[in-house]
Amino acid sequence: xSDQDLDALMARYGAGDESAFDALYRLLSPxxxxxxxxLTRRRTEADDLFQETFLKLHRSRATYQPRAAxxxxxxxxxxxxxxDRLRFQRRRPEAVVETEEGLAxxxxxxxxxxxxxxxxxxxxxxxxVDRVLRDLPENQRAAYVLLREEGLSVAEAAAVxxxxxxxxxxxxxxxxxxxxxxxxxxGITLPEER
Amino acid sequence: MTPLHPPPPPDALRERIRASMAETQPxxxxxxxxxxxxxxxxxxxxVGAIALIRPDLAQLPQAAxxxxxxxxxxxxxxxxxxxxxPGSKGLGASVTLLVAFAMSTAPxxxxxxxxxxxxASPSIVPARNCFSMSMGFAAVVLTGLTWALRRSVPAAPIxxxxxxxACAGAWAGLVIHLHCPSGDRLHIxxxxxxxxxxxxxLGAILSPRFLRP
Numbered sequence: 001x002s003d004q005d006l007d008a009l010m011a012r013y014g015a016g017d018e019s020a021f022d023a024l025y026r027l028l029s030p031x032x033x034x035x036x037x038x039l040t041r042r043r044t045e046a047d048d049l050f051q052e053t054f055l056k057l058h059r060s061r062a063t064y065q066p067r068a069a070x071x072x073x074x075x076x077x078x079x080x081x082x083x084d085r086l087r088f089q090r091r092r093p094e095a096v097v098e099t100e101e102g103l104a105x106x107x108x109x110x111x112x113x114x115x116x117x118x119x120x121x122x123x124x125x126x127x128x129v130d131r132v133l134r135d136l137p138e139n140q141r142a143a144y145v146l147l148r149e150e151g152l153s154v155a156e157a158a159a160v161x162x163x164x165x166x167x168x169x170x171x172x173x174x175x176x177x178x179x180x181x182x183x184x185x186x187g188i189t190l191p192e193e194r
Numbered sequence: 195m196t197p198l199h200p201p202p203p204p205d206a207l208r209e210r211i212r213a214s215m216a217e218t219q220p221x222x223x224x225x226x227x228x229x230x231x232x233x234x235x236x237x238x239x240x241v242g243a244i245a246l247i248r249p250d251l252a253q254l255p256q257a258a259x260x261x262x263x264x265x266x267x268x269x270x271x272x273x274x275x276x277x278x279x280p281g282s283k284g285l286g287a288s289v290t291l292l293v294a295f296a297m298s299t300a301p302x303x304x305x306x307x308x309x310x311x312x313x314a315s316p317s318i319v320p321a322r323n324c325f326s327m328s329m330g331f332a333a334v335v336l337t338g339l340t341w342a343l344r345r346s347v348p349a350a351p352i353x354x355x356x357x358x359x360a361c362a363g364a365w366a367g368l369v370i371h372l373h374c375p376s377g378d379r380l381h382i383x384x385x386x387x388x389x390x391x392x393x394x395x396l397g398a399i400l401s402p403r404f405l406r407p
Binding site for chain 1 (some may be wrong): 201202204207208210211214215218219220223226228280281282283284285286288289290345346349350351353359401406407
């Protein structure tokens, strides 16, 4: 199924068709959950964010614009929920306990073929990317994930993030440079960002 | 770079979401209902403006009157269109456009109404009267527009709130322009134009919490 199918399902769901939910969840959840993991950096937080995002999507489904890409709208809602949570945490810092447990990781490698050395190298690369992304400011992380991992255009990412295209490019560039620097320190070379 | 493979969402999450959704009623306005609400509000404002129209309109230079009224009306309509526009991506107008309109509405309103200040030169109405009336009208419009867009702005809610506030100020400014007979520039600045700027700021502060999904 394509993004157009997803948009059509979201439009049906927005119009009140409850039967569209199962297919919508099946199509939307992998990318949306991945985005939540990237935003929150922790599995339990990602679960909560994912659940709350779906609830918000459900609650405000009538406001979905049929011309919008459903996945972009879902990303924008997820980020809005995440920023609300950040604001809450800033107001009540005692409610947040930072531990190393439950850190989200993207290091499963079902699609990679090759020698054990290549496999190990890819795993090392992804571990470094994970670590650098976790430590980046939220706006750089979100810009990088939308452009590099989700494949959105700069204009699409700018619409999702509510920022100017120039700001999005700059944030993603800074994230890319941070990742490149960390990989270089580990002996892995990435091409220069254009 | 190697494509990443994130873990899938746990199955238990889906059941939790299903259970939570059963307890949550969908709300929010469809885009067409939103447009209708906004149109009804504009109609109410126009009716209010006609009901409160100043008595000396016929004695004013008609060309200048029409030019200023058209300019202020155009400003109010254009801010409304940009504030409600779905945008090319369906997530609203670009943040650049929202901020540009929000920041320029009050100065444009002030320039248009002050350059061609129409009416008796001494201020025969205290500025605080017009100020209070502008603030009251703008508060009604901002409340209505925020209600129409509630829970539908996941991206750039502060910029959208600022533009909604500026738009509310511009519509209130149109009413006050047709109502107030004062031609005193200081009066127009304080009583008519400053509320537009104040509402752009108020919209940026107060509206986002209602606009976010």
